[in-house]
Amino acid sequence: MTEKFQTLDKALENLEKSRQARKGKFYLKDKTITLSHGSGGTASHNLIGGMIGKIFSNPILDKMDDSAILPINGSDTRLAFTTDSYVVSPIFFPGGNIGEIAVNGTVNDLAVSGADPLWISVGLILEEGFSIAELKKIIESMQAAAEKAGVHIVTGDTKVVHRGSADKIFINTAGIGIFQDQISLSSLNAEPGDKVLLSGPIGDHGIAVMLAREALDFETDIQSDTAPLNGLIHALLDATKAVHCLKDATRGGVATVLNEIALNSNVAIAIEEGSVPIRPEVNGACEILGLDPLTIANEGRFIAIVASEDAETAVRALQNHPQGSEACIIGEVLEEPEGMVFLRTALGGHRVLDMLVGDPLPRIC
């Protein structure tokens, strides 16, 4: 028994070590880029933390939140600045297109940092032979998305590459927002006792895109959830000052976002599996394809970590907004095991909810 105990002890110690290593130090062992590096999960973290972020390192970047927070010399005003590239395939999918998510994604990265999104830039990389009619459709929907979010597209760039050097169209957007007050939202701020809120049902975007690919002959009504979140977030931040952290659950899904928060804040997060809203169609598609809805990408959902005493107020504020009618509390922040996210299953058991390792389906955004 003692021997067995020592082995188990050693195994746990080793696991702890590898978790700790994942926390601060990133190891990039790979020699070439594989699709896993773009998944938003552990391989991406190793690439960014182990090489890119290390070389670019500076105090603003090192915070590694959704937006950089920029102090303006000699004033109290702070700016939020962010950028993102979009390579989704297919470029048109139920509920949206590449242009719409390019605008909404950047708006949302600014909004979850607590800033009001104001200005957006657009960089287009077009493949030789791409249809101008389709491009026009994309550009028009970008303008519509900007108007809906209350932002202006104020600068841009266009490049064309040889056929085969890109796939139809890639879009980069960057955005600037302004903080109205001294709010500080960060994945470092989660505290034991806080509640975990989710703004709506998960997995719609990822599954909609997946099913739009020709390889799968499914027919469903699932639509991408792409939407600007700044209005909903405004409603939340107006209702309570006790929001500690906001994160939009894009690549890697809710699971990856929760793991980032648990690691950065040195806390554990417990999720009640039964309370996570998932549409039956999405759940069904996930069951058939062997995917976990918690790791599927969303383009219009966020996680909020809110102090326990204000959690109900926060949920009501979200539910009273047209975009947040299905918002709910899905779990809580605990002291330990530090850096770990786990699920209380509907059956009454537990399981660890890890970050996504390899992307089940690349180019989802």
Added chain:
Amino acid sequence: MKYVDEFRNGNLARRMATEITNISKGQKFKFMEVCGGHTHTIFKHGIEDILPENIELIHGPGCPVCVLPMGRIDDAIAIAKTEGTIFTTFGDMMRVPGSQGSLLDVKAAGADVRFIYSPLDALKIARQNPKKEVVFFAIGFETTAPSTAVTLLQAKNEDIQNFSVFCNHVTIIPTIKAILDSPDLRLDGFIGPGHVSMVIGLRTYQFIARDYQKPVVISGFEPLDIIQSILMLLKQYQTGKVVVENQYKRVVRPEGNLKSLEVMTQTMELRPYFEWRGLGFITHSALKIRSDFAQWDAEERFEVPGLQVADPKACQCGEVLKGVIKPWECKVFGTACTPETPIGSCMVSPEGACAAYFNYGRLSMASHRRDLLATVK
């Protein structure tokens, strides 16, 4: 979700778990779930958390990704690297390491490797790319073999010249027999594979009850299916009647699926022997493509190295697959071998016992540790 939630009811699960506690009366039982799909369900829903401690589940060799030996992955990679080839595979196989890297690595290096959901998709790719050689990497037990068989028949009917199958289908029965004959292990019964049985039926399992006196319950894949199967195994001990039972009646017929068996027999035959990762060579444990279909057999069409490659020394996948050690007892578990950098294949597939432990099992390990600590004190 309709027809699924009913099988995940927490109250019913706890009620059955109580019954399991009452019937087993603290006596130790070791049951093996043969199928990787069961292993996945057990971890995904935390089934071990609600079972009494005297019921131990051994995670068997039923994950087709885990049991494929490294030499076959190297062969697959050699085919994928051949100029003018489109190599198609299920997603799981992409990250499985061969001796010189994985399919994901050769894809990054320029090979055209695509992942698909059905072998018929590979055939479609072949029709669309008449100038390319399209190969399907066929893996799996009797569950997936019929769809490969249908694809071969269709390729022959349409006379598609640029398509072939790299066949790695394996059969479950000889492997169960090898496990039963292994001196390492004492098992008290089997949770039998539901989807394999849907194809092969129940008769082939009779020898386990008859010759080895071990109960078998063919089980479905939802949590309540598995818990009920454990209860059925225990009830056989209670009544002293050792038989093959079918818990998964809503899917499995006693005679199996005759049409599936027919197309398999038409296109494939047993190999004299096949290497299983960790388990070694097992007689008649895999399928090869019949000579009438040689034209669609990638092993005939391509030069494959066909070498036997020894597993890395540190890797204990074999012992894990036989249930001799728990995944966390392996020397490299969680350190050198993680889902991101798997050494052994049990860490790659979500159905692999090691990956399941790594992803889902750490909490139960922590509580197991507390229990052990209490006994040491």
